[in-house]
Amino acid sequence: MTLDEITETFDLLDDWEERYRYVIELGRSLPPFPEEARTDANLVPGCTSRVWLVCHTSGPAGNPTLTFLGDSDAHIVRGLVAILLTICSGHTAQEILALDTEAIFGRLGLRAHITPQRSNGLTSMVRRIRQEAGEALSAAG
Numbered sequence: 001m002t003l004d005e006i007t008e009t010f011d012l013l014d015d016w017e018e019r020y021r022y023v024i025e026l027g028r029s030l031p032p033f034p035e036e037a038r039t040d041a042n043l044v045p046g047c048t049s050r051v052w053l054v055c056h057t058s059g060p061a062g063n064p065t066l067t068f069l070g071d072s073d074a075h076i077v078r079g080l081v082a083i084l085l086t087i088c089s090g091h092t093a094q095e096i097l098a099l100d101t102e103a104i105f106g107r108l109g110l111r112a113h114i115t116p117q118r119s120n121g122l123t124s125m126v127r128r129i130r131q132e133a134g135e136a137l138s139a140a141g
Contacts, residue, residue: 027078033071046124048117049074055132063092096133
């Protein structure tokens with residue numbers, strides 16, 4: 001799944017009830033999250049629901065590629081994790097830090113249609129991914 005495909009599907013859906021169902025479907029498409037990774041260290045602070053993120057780095061030390069695994073115990077939040085990982089996973093640390101995730105989620109209309117708690121959680125997830133990217137760059141240099 002690509003961000004363009006997600007955006008196209010969002011545009012085709014007529015109302016937010018259908019879009020919520022699609023977000024939940026996206027969450028169901030996440031790869032299985034390893035049970036041993038469900039640790040406090042992998043929990044994202046600031047999320048009302050439990051959200052776990054794991055980062056793996058590869059590639060050149062000067063600008064490593066980050067790959068993320070994620071999961072949540074809430075269906076809609078799990079879908080938000082899926083969208084966020086579609087946006088960020090598989091990109092270099094510099095690309096991740098340059099991403100305007102607010103604009104992307106604004107274009108999808110998600111911020112305006114999720115609860116303030118989920119919006120705060122989404123901000124926490126983005127912060128964690130950006131932190132991982134920053135740490136990967138710092139470790140390289």
